[in-house]
Amino acid sequence: MNTYFIKYFLKAHKRKLSPSYLRWKRNGFSSPSPQFVKTQVLKRNGIDSGTWVETGTYLGDTTKFLAQNFPNSKIISLEPQKTIYDFAKFRLRRNRNVLLVKGSSEEKFEEVISGLAGTVNFWLDGHYSGDITYQGDSISPIKKELSLIEIYKSGMDQVVVFIDDIRDFDEDLNSGYPSRNVLVDWANRNDFKWNIEQDIFIAKSGKK
Numbered sequence: 001m002n003t004y005f006i007k008y009f010l011k012a013h014k015r016k017l018s019p020s021y022l023r024w025k026r027n028g029f030s031s032p033s034p035q036f037v038k039t040q041v042l043k044r045n046g047i048d049s050g051t052w053v054e055t056g057t058y059l060g061d062t063t064k065f066l067a068q069n070f071p072n073s074k075i076i077s078l079e080p081q082k083t084i085y086d087f088a089k090f091r092l093r094r095n096r097n098v099l100l101v102k103g104s105s106e107e108k109f110e111e112v113i114s115g116l117a118g119t120v121n122f123w124l125d126g127h128y129s130g131d132i133t134y135q136g137d138s139i140s141p142i143k144k145e146l147s148l149i150e151i152y153k154s155g156m157d158q159v160v161v162f163i164d165d166i167r168d169f170d171e172d173l174n175s176g177y178p179s180r181n182v183l184v185d186w187a188n189r190n191d192f193k194w195n196i197e198q199d200i201f202i203a204k205s206g207k208k
Helices: 005-015 020-026 035-045 061-069 082-091 106-111 142-155 181-189
Strands: 051-055 077-078 098-102 118-124 156-163 191-198 200-204
Touching: 005 020, 035 061, 035 200, 051 061, 051 106, 061 077, 061 098, 077 106, 077 181, 082 098, 098 106, 098 156, 106 142, 118 142, 142 181, 181 191, 181 200
Parallel strands: 051 077, 051 118, 077 098, 118 156
Antiparallel strands: 156 200, 191 200
16 A cells, blocks of 8 residues: 555544534534535435536545445546545445546536436535645636536436535635625526535526
8 A cells, every 4th residue: 555545544534533523513613514514414415316426536535425325326526636536446446336537627527427317416526625635727616517517407307516615605816716696696597496504505406
């Protein structure tokens, strides 16, 4: 096992052991919510048996959660950084319903979603957030991702879009994130019902 894998395994293990709930409680339950809280939002709002498309695999924690809690779903996750991709592929090797795609959202998102049909859940978390996360041409590719979903959603029966870290979407030139209004306008234009839960923007289409 190479040094990168050891480093990432320790990082993933530390995330599980850290007293995230106590820290969250001490901060008045303010954003960001702990990982285990966010994954419960996905479980509660995701549509069972629908395909999942995740941008930003990172250490594979959410990917593994989705694979285990949506066993009848195909989980497609995009990760551009080679060492993290290789680690996630090794870590998730026993999860047969996971397909890892090497590449950024800017490079591979359209290729992945253009052939999808049926119900699709999108977990859009491919924006740069420090640490070892990947930064491409922009900090957040969300505008391009949403425009592509808008184009290809007509071939899908039902769509749920989850966008993480909504607190950062303030159109600050230094942050690189668009305004929350961009997300709301997109949802309204496409007749998606939307709400915000635990720092996650959730938009759901109606059934055809």
